[in-house]
Amino acid sequence: MDGTGALSGMHGARVVVIGASSGVGRSFAHQAIAAGAQVVATARRADRLDELVAEAGAGHVVAADVSEPEDCQRIADQAVAVLGTVDLVFYAAGHAPLQHLAATTTDQWRAVMETNVIGVQRIIGGFVPHMAESGIVAVLSSEAAGRPRPGLGAYGTSKVALSESLRAWRLEHPEIRFSCVALGATQPTEFGDGFTPEVLVPVLESWFRHGLMQRDYMHTTDVAQLLVDVLGAALRVPGIGLEELVLRSPSPIVDDWA
Secondary structure: OOOOOOOOOOOOOEEEEEHHHHOOHHHHHHHHOOOOEEEEEEEOHHHHHHHHHHHHHOOEEEOOOOOOOOHHHHHHHHHHHHHOOOEEEEOOOOOOOOOOHHHOHHHHHHHEEEEEHHHHHHHHHHHHHHHHEEEEEEEEEEEOOOOOOOOOHHHHHHHHHHHHHHHHHHHHOOOOOEEEEEEEOOEEOOOOOOOOHHHHHHHHHHHHHHHEOOOOEEEEEHHHHHHHHHHHHHHHHOOOOOOOOEEEOOEEEEOOOO
């Protein structure tokens, strides 16, 4: 199904995508544009954003870093200047150091929390006054939340904190729908581009031993298309919240390390 399908409901929607330079965020922005949404795409890498809107044939870009408070406010200000009221904020930015907890540095902890937790709060705070009634803030989380993986302890901790913060936002702003979208492994992705082999190899062995690896991964494009369809449809049904979504490959667990 392409983004013009009846289920997408994205036509005319005013959408902001945070973390649109790669992975699910980039594909979501591209497919939302194809479905007729007005999209403001943000990320740190301006060249990737320019490539995205050139390929999609539409969209506006804001180059910014969610770990910087001033940039978070600038994202909101510039997006609202383009869109006015916002129907959907899709937060796909993320940071994941691969390091055992005993070796995780203060700087690594700070970086993962700034992007995965604190940046989310700044972005939501900037957009709350400009959200449409029953608008949606959807934030990507991970199946590692509540099911920790060796080497990703800091990342998993940040995602648990993220989930708890979204529960609080729901209580404080019931006029907005907050959705936590937990993803299993996807490909292609830049998620592990910074992982070093000396840490990755023993970590992968541990994941196999603990039954944390599946035989097949979800395709990034398929995940983004499904989310465009589901969230677009939800925009047309304001009386239903999508508080917790879990997207995971149905393939079996791999229990051998080859």
